[in-house]
Amino acid sequence: MGQMARSWDVIVVGAGPGGSTAAFDLAQAGADVLLLDRAGFPRDKPCGGGVLVSVLKLLPYSLEPVTEQTITTFRVRYKRSWEFEHRYHEPLAIMTQRSRLDQYMVEQAIGVGAEFRDGSAVRDLDENTITLSNGDVHEAPVIVAADGANGIVRRALGLPKLRGAVALEGNASRLDQRAGERWSDAVGLELGSMPGGYGWVFPKDDHCNVGLGGFPAAAPRLRQELSLYANVESFDAAGLTALRGHHLPLRDPNSALVCGRVAFVGDAAGLVDPLSGEGIGNAIRSAQLAAGAALEYLAGTSRDLTAYQRSIETEIEPDLRVARQLQALFHQCPWPYVQLLRRSDRFWTAFCRIVRGESSYTSFQARLGPAKILVDAAAGFAERRGRTAAAWQTTS
Numbered sequence: 001m002g003q004m005a006r007s008w009d010v011i012v013v014g015a016g017p018g019g020s021t022a023a024f025d026l027a028q029a030g031a032d033v034l035l036l037d038r039a040g041f042p043r044d045k046p047c048g049g050g051v052l053v054s055v056l057k058l059l060p061y062s063l064e065p066v067t068e069q070t071i072t073t074f075r076v077r078y079k080r081s082w083e084f085e086h087r088y089h090e091p092l093a094i095m096t097q098r099s100r101l102d103q104y105m106v107e108q109a110i111g112v113g114a115e116f117r118d119g120s121a122v123r124d125l126d127e128n129t130i131t132l133s134n135g136d137v138h139e140a141p142v143i144v145a146a147d148g149a150n151g152i153v154r155r156a157l158g159l160p161k162l163r164g165a166v167a168l169e170g171n172a173s174r175l176d177q178r179a180g181e182r183w184s185d186a187v188g189l190e191l192g193s194m195p196g197g198y199g200w201v202f203p204k205d206d207h208c209n210v211g212l213g214g215f216p217a218a219a220p221r222l223r224q225e226l227s228l229y230a231n232v233e234s235f236d237a238a239g240l241t242a243l244r245g246h247h248l249p250l251r252d253p254n255s256a257l258v259c260g261r262v263a264f265v266g267d268a269a270g271l272v273d274p275l276s277g278e279g280i281g282n283a284i285r286s287a288q289l290a291a292g293a294a295l296e297y298l299a300g301t302s303r304d305l306t307a308y309q310r311s312i313e314t315e316i317e318p319d320l321r322v323a324r325q326l327q328a329l330f331h332q333c334p335w336p337y338v339q340l341l342r343r344s345d346r347f348w349t350a351f352c353r354i355v356r357g358e359s360s361y362t363s364f365q366a367r368l369g370p371a372k373i374l375v376d377a378a379a380g381f382a383e384r385r386g387r388t389a390a391a392w393q394t395t396s
């Protein structure tokens, strides 16, 4: 016998940065919102926990209560050998831990009226009815799928699995004084060793998160590469704790982000930046756009959620397109670009302005002037090679 479904204006599946942002915007506008997550909160998630200043600017509240470090310096290492560092006169990013960030963002959504239920795994979805693994049934005219890289909603609707990059990370827990000082306001990047990705050191209050990612074909090598990188950075590779691998879903251009009255946001939509692997920003921005389209639909001012797809195509996809090109170019031959970053103040400043949200990949590309044609051609060549390379043959 079927169970009575509880009705809501919107059900949001998944309470990462995407889901809690959608719930925040919807509830603040007066919608009756159910935010679900299968995990008990606070929960951790494989993630470096780096939040760019451009992302902080998207949020209507401050992340200061969960900020552990403020970053002004990038220390870049090439192929695990020589390194250089650049300092900027303003903050570039903050470092947090996902267990703290996600709990805090959920609290903001609850604070404006969203109903949050953790430990509530969605088992199935049929049109606008959601069944939880405990058998409870909920329904809503709009569903926001914010259930991450391996989400149930995509599967339930029969949508193709997203391809993606792979990453592995761990924590170097006890920092001696030297390491504490070295990483107090700096992040480390390792370029040139990982095809399709890079390594990182992201400092927290009492430990550093050390990780690396790359093309799926690199998956079998991740463990060994992480040990080598950790050792080069003077961490005890054997002592890395909480080792976790995960994949970063990357959108195929033109793929659907709306299916009936379901809108996909963040990792569930594959909106990770392919060049940087940064995904919190687009999770938040896409959730805001989805919430806007959902409110219009609920108010009867639009017939469906297609406005959300259009807003992604105009606001986020152009940057993703350039990021794909830059990623393809960079990984064809990283050395000249690392040298450019090392030696050119203009290039470093352009990078910082993008990270701070004062510029974007698309405006950077536009500033290349006529050279853009050459860059487009080279990137097209590199992308075509990348697509046929073994790199993308295995999806995780």
Ligand SMILES: Cc1cc2nc3c(=O)[nH]c(=O)nc-3n(C[C@H](O)[C@H](O)[C@H](O)COP(=O)(O)OP(=O)(O)OC[C@H]3O[C@@H](n4cnc5c(N)ncnc54)[C@H](O)[C@@H]3O)c2cc1C
Pocket: 013, 014, 015, 016, 017, 018, 019, 036, 037, 038, 039, 045, 046, 047, 048, 049, 050, 051, 052, 120, 121, 122, 123, 146, 147, 148, 149, 150, 151, 152, 167, 168, 169, 211, 245, 246, 247, 248, 265, 266, 267, 268, 272, 277, 278, 279, 280, 281, 283
């Ligand atoms: C190793 C690694 C390092 C990274 N480092 C960074 C970084 O430093 N900075 C950055 O910006 N990005 C980083 N990213 C990317 C970033 O983690 C993601 O892009 C971001 O978490 C996406 O947010 P989201 O809200 O879309 O999904 P998620 O944060 O993945 O949240 C999805 C939520 O859905 C829930 N869920 C899943 N299935 C169900 C279900 N059936 N029922 C109910 N709930 C469900 C999950 O429990 C989860 O809480 C990293 C990724 C990896 C893998």
